[in-house]
Structure formats: structure tokens, C-alpha cells
Amino acid sequence: MNPSKETVVVVPCSGIGKPFGTVSREAAYDLCEDLRPGITRLVSLAKLVLGEAGARDLVARHPAVTIDGCKQMCAAKMVRQSGGTVAREVAVLDVYRRHKDLKPEGIAELNEAGRKLARVLAEEVAESLDGTGQPVKGVVHA
Ligand code: SF4
Numbered sequence: 001m002n003p004s005k006e007t008v009v010v011v012p013c014s015g016i017g018k019p020f021g022t023v024s025r026e027a028a029y030d031l032c033e034d035l036r037p038g039i040t041r042l043v044s045l046a047k048l049v050l051g052e053a054g055a056r057d058l059v060a061r062h063p064a065v066t067i068d069g070c071k072q073m074c075a076a077k078m079v080r081q082s083g084g085t086v087a088r089e090v091a092v093l094d095v096y097r098r099h100k101d102l103k104p105e106g107i108a109e110l111n112e113a114g115r116k117l118a119r120v121l122a123e124e125v126a127e128s129l130d131g132t133g134q135p136v137k138g139v140v141h142a
Helices: 019-035 045-049 053-061 074-081 092-098 112-129
Strands: 008-012 040-042 064-068 086-091
Touching: 008 019, 008 045, 008 053, 008 074, 019 040, 019 064, 019 092, 019 112, 045 053, 045 074, 064 074, 064 112, 074 086, 086 092, 086 112, 092 112
Parallel strands: 008 040, 008 064, 064 086
Antiparallel strands: none
16 A cells, blocks of 8 residues: 555445445445555445535545446435545446446345456456546546
8 A cells, every 4th residue: 555645535325225236335345445445435325415524524535436326326426415526436337338247136145246346346446546546537438
């Protein structure tokens, strides 16, 4: 870990009940707990929705990577509504379009393809954080 890198807040959507939403959460855990724990902070969408002070503060002080499970883009919208800056919007569907062999299924527990899709997504974001310490600006598209 490079200690000079700026912390990045990672906000996955809460898509409970939807496989693509579950992928967004799994990817965020992979990114923050496994791949880049030193430079990322996971903030749950629920805490932002509730206006929890600690979550709002993190989002206000650091650029955010949002990971959303559908075109509603709840995480990206909520970060902006909370006064934060979305440095990178990731849509699970965009990543899936590039990895059609990894169709996520299951809700409480993802199938193996869904877990792999989450890992691929997390690795892509992790690589974008390297070098500059900042996520690449702009929306990720296939
Ligand atoms: S972005 Fe879509 S899947 Fe995620 S919480 Fe919103 S409506 Fe649900």
C-alpha cells in the first residue's frame, strides 16, 4: 500500500433481492476487504439514506466509487444527494456485458459465476485506483 494515496469511499447499492445488486455488494467487499483495504472505505447505502453522520462525513471528504446493480443507480444518486463527489460510477450490467459467461444467479447466495463477476468488477476498480490513487473520472461503459 502506498500511504500517500488518497482514501476512496466505495458505495455499493443495496439491491437486496436482485442478483446484480448482490454482485455490487460482493464486489465492494472484495475491493475493500481483500484487494485494496489500505486505500478504500466501504460505506453502506443504508447509512447514507439514513443520513448517518459518519457515513456522510466520509462521503463529503473523499471521492467515491459507486457500484450499482441496475439503471436506477441508487448509490451514485445517493452519494450526490449527500454532498459527495462520484469519481467513478460502475454499473454491474456494463461489466456483465463484457463477461457474458458470468451470469449471476441467486439472491441470498450468488452462484459461482456471480461471485466471479463480482471479483472481475472489483479487480477492474482496484487497478484503476493504482498509480494515481484516484479512480478514473467518468462513467464506466463497456
Ligand atoms: S441500483 Fe437497482 S438494484 Fe441497486 S438498489 Fe437501486 S434499484 Fe436496487
